[in-house]
Amino acid sequence: MAQHGIDPTAPLTGEPTKKTKRKLAKELRTQLISFTFMIFLTTIAFISIASDAIPTGFAIPFILLLACIQVVLQLYVFMHLNERGNGWQNAMIWTGVLIAIPTVASLMLLLGIVKF
């Protein structure tokens, strides 16, 4: 019987091309910038709670907003959702978010305690 295909688990050999090298360097730069930015966001979140500069009523939605930014950055930069060929993954994730929002909102608000 004929040999069927090559072993996909075999380690890669040889040097990457110039194009790949440039791409990798660019990706490294983006990731470093995002990483720094995310540490900056975390610091702000920490400071806004640790110091009493911001009233609690504002601080909670504020750090939730920062958390949302971090999640999006995490997904797009570090989990490579921004790369080509991820259209379906993007569509599915955002559909899930879109469906989760009314779910969470109703479980918080529409429990019959307060009438709307």
Add this chain to the structure above:
Amino acid sequence: MSYAKAQSKSAVWDWLTTVDHKKIGIMYLVAGAFFFALGGFEAILMRIQLMFPEASFLPAQTFNELLTMHGTTMIFLAAMPILFGLMNYIVPLQIGARDVAFPFLNSLGFWLFLFGGILLNLSWFFGGAPDAGWTAYVPLSSEYSGTGIDYYVLGLQISGAGTLIGGINFLVTIINMRAPGMSMMRMPLFTWSTFVASTLILFAFPALTIGLLLLMLERIFGATYFAVHAGGNVVIWQHLFWIFGHPEVYILILPAFGIFSEIISTFSKKRLFGYSAMVFATLLIGFLGFMVWAHHMFTVGMGPIANSIFAVATMAIAVPTGIKIFNWLFTMMGGRIQFTTANLFALGFIPSFVMGGVTGVMLATSAANYQFHDTYFVVAHFHYVIIGGVVLGIFGGAFYWWPRMFGYKLDEKLGKIFFWMFLFGFHLTFFVQHFLGLMGMPRRVASYLDGQGLNDMNFISTIGAFLMGVAFIIFVVNIFVSMKNRETSGDPWDGRTLEWTIPSPTPEYNFAQTPLVRDVDAYWHEKYEGDGKMKAAEPLGDIHMPNGSILPVIISIGLFISSFGFIYREHGVIWVAILGLAITFGAMFVRSIKEDHGYHIPVEEIKNDKGGK
């Protein structure tokens, strides 16, 4: 495993270990048909009890168990598995694939469903079936029910995992396994509706899983999510259940819509009218299906603004559904309509389903809903959409694809008798229930008093149920009587889509060569623009096949065994639960470390099948 070894299995072992989407599809159909008959039998018992006022045919407790099991069985163990069976068999053929994306998971999904279903039904023999309705509202299900609800929670949890696995499998299959040229907008409507229904499964079933988990924690470990005396809230369950429950009815109806689109287009000898509008309407129904669940809870007391929002969103669904109805009518207009049994089901579906849709809009009117809520009006409504939509779709699909799946045509004459009897019985049963509801008869009651004007219509309703039962028996007889009508051409209906391009019976590798798709209704295009045969997208060669495996059965049996340990935890048998989980995880571990490369069907075999060309 070699090709020769894969061919030499005994029949029983072959069916237990199969990962072939066609065999799994047939197993889904057989198991689903069994549970359908069971659920129908339960319904007839209930109708006998309600035939006369203050009848004593059944005790009230048994009646409660029957109504719970009828609903649960019909939704989870009959309608969905039968649709899954059709999807499993047909979708890979319609997109020109050799199998689903994850054949092993496909098999696991089936066995999980089957053992979940068996577990649920074993409750009849061990201390009583669940009795809190298919919705299992708390606190009735958490504080006032016996072990039946434990069977309900664990049985649905296991079969729900199977459904989720199946849904994800279809999504990946449809996204990744389409033949060259088969773009998303060239997919047959049944494949499209399977895709949207699978998306709904992906997003809706986690809500059920969480709801059942909370109920399980509450019942087994004394959690207090729903216990009002401990600060819980019973409305949480209703939200979680209906966030799952409403998309669930679209999971059922969308594939039926897809089936009708195929049937109507084939038997009108016309391309489906407004293909892109149909796809868009399907997507829109799927999306809106997630935004309307609270219309099941209008009387809970969420408040007037919340009720209004959900009422308007619900009525909005009538728009894309109307688009679909008109597109079917326009597909038929000017077509050469053939009144085959399959097409009769499609034609009977349109007025029946529209009636169910209209009562749906009535129920969506939140102010009027206070009057309709929990009456027979609701029962009439959802039986009109589910029988008039899903069940007619299943039977239409069965008559349409039967030659493809089993290699023979069902008898048309018996089929037509079956259709008319079933349709007549169905309307006789449920049309009068609208009026029973408007007169104030509550649903889920085991009896009613004499002299309230309910006697005649309940009697009529029961006669209709008997007719449906007899009709189903005729269908079963038809299956056996028709076995002699061998169908060998592979294309008995002058079909339009890829599943009719392959010889009958379907070879296990489906397509000797992956076809090249050049238009919507690919086969029809080749018949009228080409030479009547599909162009091949690859040369003839060895075909890679996955190995069969017994592990899905073992994984499912492990969960089945462990459920008993949890149900009878108070009898000190928690070790049974641990043993079952050990079996499951052990089998999963074996699956993870065992290398499994499948085998190849040699090209000579494929040439033999094609008649030695």
